[in-house]
Amino acid sequence: MPSTVAGLLQVGVLVVALAVVYRPFGDYMARVYTSTKHSRVEHAVYRAARVDPDSEQRWGTYAQAVIGFSFVSVVLLIILQRVQSILPFDYGRGTVSPGMAFNTAISFVTNTNWQSYVPESVLGHTVQMVGLTVQNFVSGAVGMAVAVALVRGFTRDQSDRLGNFWVDLTRGTIRILLPVAGVFAVVLVATGVVMSLRSGVTVDGQTVATAPVASQEAIKELGTNGGGVLNANSAHPFENPNGWSNLIEIFLILLIPVCLTRTFGTMVGNRKQGYVLLGVMGVLWSAMLAVIWTAEANGLRPLEGKETRFGIPSSALFADTTTATSTGAVNAMHDSFTGLGGGGTLLNMLFGEMTPGGVGTGLYSILVMAIIAMFLAGLMVGRTPEYLGKKLGKREVTAAAISILAMPTVVLIGAGIAAVVPATQGALNNHGSHGLSEILYAYASASNNNGSAFAGITVTNDWFQASLGVCMALGRFIPIIAVLCLAGSLAKQKKVPATAGTLPTTGPLFATLLTGAIVLVAALTFVPALALGPIAEALL
Amino acid sequence: MTNFGKQALAGLRVLLVLTLITGILYPAAVWAVSRLPGLQANAEAVDTTLVAVTREGDGWFFPRPSAATLPASGGSNKGELNEDYTAVIAERRAEVAQREGVAEDLVPQDAVTASASGLDPHISDAYAQLQVSRVARANGLSDDAVRALVAEHTDGRGLGILGEPGVNVTALNRALDETAK
Numbered sequence: 001m002p003s004t005v006a007g008l009l010q011v012g013v014l015v016v017a018l019a020v021v022y023r024p025f026g027d028y029m030a031r032v033y034t035s036t037k038h039s040r041v042e043h044a045v046y047r048a049a050r051v052d053p054d055s056e057q058r059w060g061t062y063a064q065a066v067i068g069f070s071f072v073s074v075v076l077l078i079i080l081q082r083v084q085s086i087l088p089f090d091y092g093r094g095t096v097s098p099g100m101a102f103n104t105a106i107s108f109v110t111n112t113n114w115q116s117y118v119p120e121s122v123l124g125h126t127v128q129m130v131g132l133t134v135q136n137f138v139s140g141a142v143g144m145a146v147a148v149a150l151v152r153g154f155t156r157d158q159s160d161r162l163g164n165f166w167v168d169l170t171r172g173t174i175r176i177l178l179p180v181a182g183v184f185a186v187v188l189v190a191t192g193v194v195m196s197l198r199s200g201v202t203v204d205g206q207t208v209a210t211a212p213v214a215s216q217e218a219i220k221e222l223g224t225n226g227g228g229v230l231n232a233n234s235a236h237p238f239e240n241p242n243g244w245s246n247l248i249e250i251f252l253i254l255l256i257p258v259c260l261t262r263t264f265g266t267m268v269g270n271r272k273q274g275y276v277l278l279g280v281m282g283v284l285w286s287a288m289l290a291v292i293w294t295a296e297a298n299g300l301r302p303l304e305g306k307e308t309r310f311g312i313p314s315s316a317l318f319a320d321t322t323t324a325t326s327t328g329a330v331n332a333m334h335d336s337f338t339g340l341g342g343g344g345t346l347l348n349m350l351f352g353e354m355t356p357g358g359v360g361t362g363l364y365s366i367l368v369m370a371i372i373a374m375f376l377a378g379l380m381v382g383r384t385p386e387y388l389g390k391k392l393g394k395r396e397v398t399a400a401a402i403s404i405l406a407m408p409t410v411v412l413i414g415a416g417i418a419a420v421v422p423a424t425q426g427a428l429n430n431h432g433s434h435g436l437s438e439i440l441y442a443y444a445s446a447s448n449n450n451g452s453a454f455a456g457i458t459v460t461n462d463w464f465q466a467s468l469g470v471c472m473a474l475g476r477f478i479p480i481i482a483v484l485c486l487a488g489s490l491a492k493q494k495k496v497p498a499t500a501g502t503l504p505t506t507g508p509l510f511a512t513l514l515t516g517a518i519v520l521v522a523a524l525t526f527v528p529a530l531a532l533g534p535i536a537e538a539l540l
Numbered sequence: 541m542t543n544f545g546k547q548a549l550a551g552l553r554v555l556l557v558l559t560l561i562t563g564i565l566y567p568a569a570v571w572a573v574s575r576l577p578g579l580q581a582n583a584e585a586v587d588t589t590l591v592a593v594t595r596e597g598d599g600w601f602f603p604r605p606s607a608a609t610l611p612a613s614g615g616s617n618k619g620e621l622n623e624d625y626t627a628v629i630a631e632r633r634a635e636v637a638q639r640e641g642v643a644e645d646l647v648p649q650d651a652v653t654a655s656a657s658g659l660d661p662h663i664s665d666a667y668a669q670l671q672v673s674r675v676a677r678a679n680g681l682s683d684d685a686v687r688a689l690v691a692e693h694t695d696g697r698g699l700g701i702l703g704e705p706g707v708n709v710t711a712l713n714r715a716l717d718e719t720a721k
Contacts, residue, residue: 009701049553061543068548072555120612134563166554173558185570192590195574195583200611206593208659209611210585215570232613235656237590243703304653305615308662311704333656335617434619456617540621
């Protein structure tokens with residue numbers, strides 16, 4: 001069978017698999033976040049942590065809980081890395097340097113999972129499991145909690161409460177992420193993924209590092225985290241041994257971001273509202289897949305940085321999915337992609353990670369963009385815009401604008417400074433326009449909490465460790481605070497009934513408007529930078 | 541205490557409890573289940589053929605070029621307009637052509653490009669066929685006997701559509717060890 005036909009059939013299988021689980025899993029997640037009952041395990045968690053699960057929080061407290069939780073997570077993760085030499089299973093890898101520990105801690109707490117380190121020589125199994133795996137779970141659950149809080153902003157009527165962050169965090173972790181990850185970790189072992197506490201195996205006289213891969217691999221994809229247990233990430237045969245494991249990993253990446261549109265529709269009581277968001281996500285995801293796939297199929301040396309068992313179609317599918325979801329896992333090296341193919345992965349991130357975006361982050365980002373789109377439509381017809389029965393006044397639009405503009409600001413300032421500071425000299429692996437793409441990709445990846453890289457760039461000096469760390473934090477928490485502020489202000493409002501003058505948000509007109517807003521914001525902010533990097537390279 | 545301090549402290553307590561669940565119990569459970577017969581060999585990569593390293597000598601098949609520094613994995617990360625790297629690829633092509641005694645334009649892509657992991661166990665059928673005569677000679681086998689081994693160690697696509705077919709070099713070389721004994 002020709003490779004293209006097989007590749008298209010594979011996309012078909014993926015879409016069917018997602019369609020099968022879409023309703024039951026999306027509705028299950030809606031029940032998780034709306035149920036008033038706590039399970040026995042959850043009761044134990046709340047008791048042990050001494051939090052009251054039945055008191056609800058205002059937006060400010062909810063936001064402080066998110067930031068406070070993330071702050072202590074960073075501190076604990078830094079400490080774990082700095083005392084690694086006394087932890088079991090460290091295999092002499094020793095203490096992680098301060099700059100690297102700082103960067104890595106922020107990276108995993110912000111769900112970026114950018115890796116400035118080579119796991120095989122820097123991190124032992126204890127830090128990977130007790131530190132990184134935990135953040136793989138909880139950073140994903142934080143994103144989902146914020147998304148659910150925003151949805152409650154739309155569903156609640158004249159309320160000053162958004163829910164309880166500790167409950168949302170715990171339920172997301174225990175009821176959604178943990179069972180799915182547990183099942184698929186075992187499935188992955190069955191496909192050949194390694195789950196070993198030893199440091200390595202000898203293969204034909206040479207040592208190849210091993211790790212407890214499967215447990216982290218499952219949540220790495222499911223939580224759209226993306227930090228490889230091994231350096232080559234999902235290109236490593238121990239993380240992703242064959243076509244089966246590859247498709248399962250892609251499915252896991254898309255599972256929650258896709259199904260959350262159903263959760264949203266169910267929670268707001270109008271499922272068409274969710275379908276339209278999914279439609280927009282699907283159109284942009286498919287369009288970028290076509291771009292990346294075509295570009296790679298026509299490359300000068302298409303197999304450089306790709307694995308034989310994946311070839312072009314399965315590498316393009318993974319690359320499109322991982323960059324459209326803020327995951328950042330890779331099964332091929334994006335740095336070796338063509339100008340256009342690599343540019344496609346970059347543009348996927350610059351859309352703001354909402355096609356379909358990361359777990360939770362994708363949903364709240366596209367809802368914020370929907371508010372921007374409705375605001376633009378309101379300007380055109382001269383009416384106060386509404387969305388889902390809530391008026392979009394000055395406060396709501398300001399919060400949405402801050403949330404949307406934080407990322408481009410951080411990317412462009414970061415990459416701009418990096419392009420001129422001496423610390424960048426010697427850090428690049430390629431010259432000319434591709435070198436600029438390496439810088440732009442790094443800051444886009446960090447600020448969008450994606451975590452993939454044009455990995456030839458050496459990011460271990462203090463400038464990159466510090467600046468990329470700051471970009472990850474700003475790119476994560478400015479939008480989160482703005483989104484929770486927005487949610488608080490929406491929840492306070494009285495619901496307004498739809499009238500003849502209300503623009504329907506379930507039809508093709510709204511879908512077009514929203515797609516246009518996503519593309520337009522990215523184009524207006526990034527075309528100059530893209531022209532000097534990937535576009536120049538594609539034209540050369 | 542400030543509200544933020546209170547939330548951070550509550551956060552620390554929740555984090556510790558969730559660390560116990562997701563950072564200790566969860567990986568331990570997955571590890572324990574992967575001790576089951578049928579899973580254990582995968583989990584511990586027993587006699588694994590998932591990765592390939594170069595075995596020097598004419599008697600074995602060569603895997604793809606590797607940019608990895610073992611025991612770590614990794615790719616070259618070189619872009620396609622990188623001229624220094626274009627020169628490296630040209631050198632590899634000349635080397636392979638000379639080694640196999642064929643014209644340079646018969647050398648396939650995967651023989652000269654580095655894989656993403658640096659441990660890619662597979663090569664294309666074209667690259668395997670290119671190496672058959674040399675390997676057969678060195679092992680005192682017929683070309684047909686080696687071709688049969690290549691066919692035997694070719695992995696197809698999962699479900700007929702997932703991924704790409706390839707010849708597993710590690711498995712093939714081990715089969716040669718057995719046959720040549």
